[in-house]
Amino acid sequence: MSDSSSKQIHQGRNVKRFREMLGIKQEALAYELGEDWSQKKISTLEQKEEIEENLLAQIADVLKLPVDAFKNFDEEQAVNIISNTFTCSDFKDNASVMNFNPTFDPVDKILKLHEEKIELYERMLKEKDEMMARLEKLIGK
Incomplete structure (x- = not known):
């Protein structure tokens, strides 16, 4: 046991x-x-x-x-x-244990998460572009 x-x-x-x-x-x-x-x-x-x-x-x-x-x-x-x-x-x-009237708007939470994911994606793209520029510089393009 x-x-x-x-x-x-x-x-x-x-x-x-x-x-x-x-x-x-x-x-x-x-x-x-x-x-x-x-x-x-x-x-x-x-x-x-x-x-x-x-x-x-x-x-x-x-x-x-x-x-x-x-x-x-x-x-x-x-x-x-x-x-x-x-x-x-x-x-x-x-x-009655379940809250059918939440004190937050679930749609707002989803939109906020979506915006954060977009910001992260944009930061990742920027980092990739910077890395590509560094690589191009290193190989002499």
Whole structure:
């Protein structure tokens, strides 16, 4: 019998989950983390069970999430909570738990995320153009 409180949270897998939920590619995360990073390095990082605190803080800053999201999120526990809270037979009784009138406009949130993705894409294109110019200069064109 396993104790769920002693279960180790896989921080790398959580980084991957949240990155994918935000629609951010490994290459884009690597770009935001700096020159030392690559898509392959992000892939390796996402396989690590535990990530250094300072690196986790950098990733949290880039993804605009709290560090605790990576440290504490347990998908299995989340699924159990959801399935135990909302079953088909008693959904009407538990409907009051759900917020049908959110205090934020979901469309605004989606538009903001879309604008941020466009800004990131434009920064990546600018960086690519600068890199191409440097390469052309190096090869003497």
